[in-house]
Amino acid sequence: xxxxxxAAGRHPTTLRAVRNSVVAAVAGATLLFATLTAPALxxxxxxxxxxxxxxxxxxxNARTFAKVVGQVxxxxxxxxxxxxxxxxxKGPEMLNAVGDGLVPIGEMLxxxxxGERRILGLETQPYIIEDLDQLxxxxxxxxxxxxxxxxxxxxxxxxxxxxxxxxxxxxVEAGGVADLAGIKIRTYNDTTTEMFxxxxxxxxxxxxGEVVPSLAAGTIDAVTTSASSGVDGKFWEFxxxxxxxxxxxSSNMVSVNLDAWNALTDEQRAAIEAAARMLExxxxxxxxxxxxxxSKILNERGVAMAEVPASxxxxxQTATAPMLDEALAELGDEGRAIIDGFFADxxx
Numbered sequence: 001x002x003x004x005x006x007a008a009g010r011h012p013t014t015l016r017a018v019r020n021s022v023v024a025a026v027a028g029a030t031l032l033f034a035t036l037t038a039p040a041l042x043x044x045x046x047x048x049x050x051x052x053x054x055x056x057x058x059x060x061n062a063r064t065f066a067k068v069v070g071q072v073x074x075x076x077x078x079x080x081x082x083x084x085x086x087x088x089x090k091g092p093e094m095l096n097a098v099g100d101g102l103v104p105i106g107e108m109l110x111x112x113x114x115g116e117r118r119i120l121g122l123e124t125q126p127y128i129i130e131d132l133d134q135l136x137x138x139x140x141x142x143x144x145x146x147x148x149x150x151x152x153x154x155x156x157x158x159x160x161x162x163x164x165x166x167x168x169x170x171x172v173e174a175g176g177v178a179d180l181a182g183i184k185i186r187t188y189n190d191t192t193t194e195m196f197x198x199x200x201x202x203x204x205x206x207x208x209g210e211v212v213p214s215l216a217a218g219t220i221d222a223v224t225t226s227a228s229s230g231v232d233g234k235f236w237e238f239x240x241x242x243x244x245x246x247x248x249x250s251s252n253m254v255s256v257n258l259d260a261w262n263a264l265t266d267e268q269r270a271a272i273e274a275a276a277r278m279l280e281x282x283x284x285x286x287x288x289x290x291x292x293x294x295s296k297i298l299n300e301r302g303v304a305m306a307e308v309p310a311s312x313x314x315x316x317q318t319a320t321a322p323m324l325d326e327a328l329a330e331l332g333d334e335g336r337a338i339i340d341g342f343f344a345d346x347x348x
Contacts (some may be wrong), residue, residue, distance in 0.1 A: 002168035011029040013090040027140040030168040037049065043266065045078045046104040048254070051208055053232045054083045057290045058252050061161060061283045062107055068279060072271040078262065079105065091207050095155065099153035105259035109191040110146065110160075110251050112207075117149045118327075122335055125327055126320040127191045128342075132288055135162055135249050142240070146253065155255040158272070159280040159308055162251040164291035168243040173306065176308045177315045185222035186211050192224055192248060215239070227294035243306050255268045 037038075048066070052058050059081065066079035089097050094108035095116050114121040123294045124144060127134050143160065150157045174180050181200040187193040191205040205219050208229065215238040223239065230242065254276075261269065299305050328335045 008208045009312055040067050040211055043078055046276060047080050047082055048105045049087040049089050049103055050083045051085050052083055056232055057228055057286050059083045065095050065279055068275045069272055072275050075269050077268055083123045083210055095153055098255055100256050101257050101259060105256045107252055107254045110253055118147050119331055121189055121191055124250055125197050126247050127317050129249045138342045141341040150255050155260045156261050158254045158256055158276040160251050160253045161283040162287050164226045164287050165246045166224060166248055168245050169239040170241045171221050171239055173241055175309055176312045183222050184220045186220045187224055195320050198318050227291050230298050231294045236303050239303060241306045242303050245308055272336055
């Protein structure tokens with residue numbers, strides 16, 4: 001990792017500071033890779049679909065990446081960003097869509113790909129990771145598994161960026177898990193579905209595109225997601241409380257089809273890889289700052305930041321504690337090695 005960019009991305013406290021880091025990254029990338037770019041060749045154009053609405057920070061990250069790729073390749077590689085599922089691909093389809101070459105490059109929520117490979121949902125096991133710093137430690141062990149799966153599906157990982165911490169959004173004030181009993185909550189993968197069923201809620205697993213219509217129709221009364229998605233979905237129109245239960249972590253991957261990747265020149269590949277390495281830590285800091293900024297918007301518009309009572313948190317942890325061992329029994333040695341390495345690093 002380039003030291004200049006590591007320093008630029010280190011724990012800024014506001015989105016403005018993070019955006020300044022991104023500007024520095026773009027400018028630095030142009031200078032750093034100027035010597036790698038040959039005279040302009042025929043243009044390669046890639047369409048990059050994302051499930052998230054325009055303005056979501058993952059979409060903005062992708063736009064920054066596309067801009068830098070254009071700069072470091074001298075305009076030879078152009079990436080067009082398509083947010084909001086506008087190309088017709090749903091989130092859980094993206095691993096296969098990229099691998100099969102339906103799109104040359106794509107962005108996907110890793111835990112939505114567990115139907116293809118269960119290991120991609122390991123970071124969503126309840127209450128094993130406390131914060132983004134611990135998540136970075138976890139990814140030392142998790143990232144090689146992600147890259148192996150990508151290679152098996154005919155693609156290469158360019159960068160991986162986490163979502164901010166997770167909340168439970170409700171229409172009711174909850175003093176304990178008993179107050180949540182039976183409430184229909186939107187979940188987004190098998191782990192969160194099982195988790196909320198175990199604490200007594202009624203899980204309804206939905207992709208992002210169906211969440212707001214379901215809230216409007218009254219088919220769900222609660223949602224688990226980040227503050228970013230809470231703003232994207234204008235949750236103040238439907239929900240009144242947000243509980244920072246911080247129960248799981250989730251990350252998104254941008255990967256490229258290997259056939260499309262190998263069709264580039266050596267110089268183009270080297271420039272794009274280096275750009276991704278430099279931008280990834282800055283994108284992590286975008287995620288870090290995103291939670292505070294988007295929570296503030298939600299609170300100002302009427303979604304109250306509620307305190308999670310200690311007894312409620314303890315009950316949630318107790319109810320879901322067996323899930324890790326159950327997952328590791330299925331994942332075998334690969335999953336166990338990741339968890340053992342991470343727990344050793346965190347003193348558990």
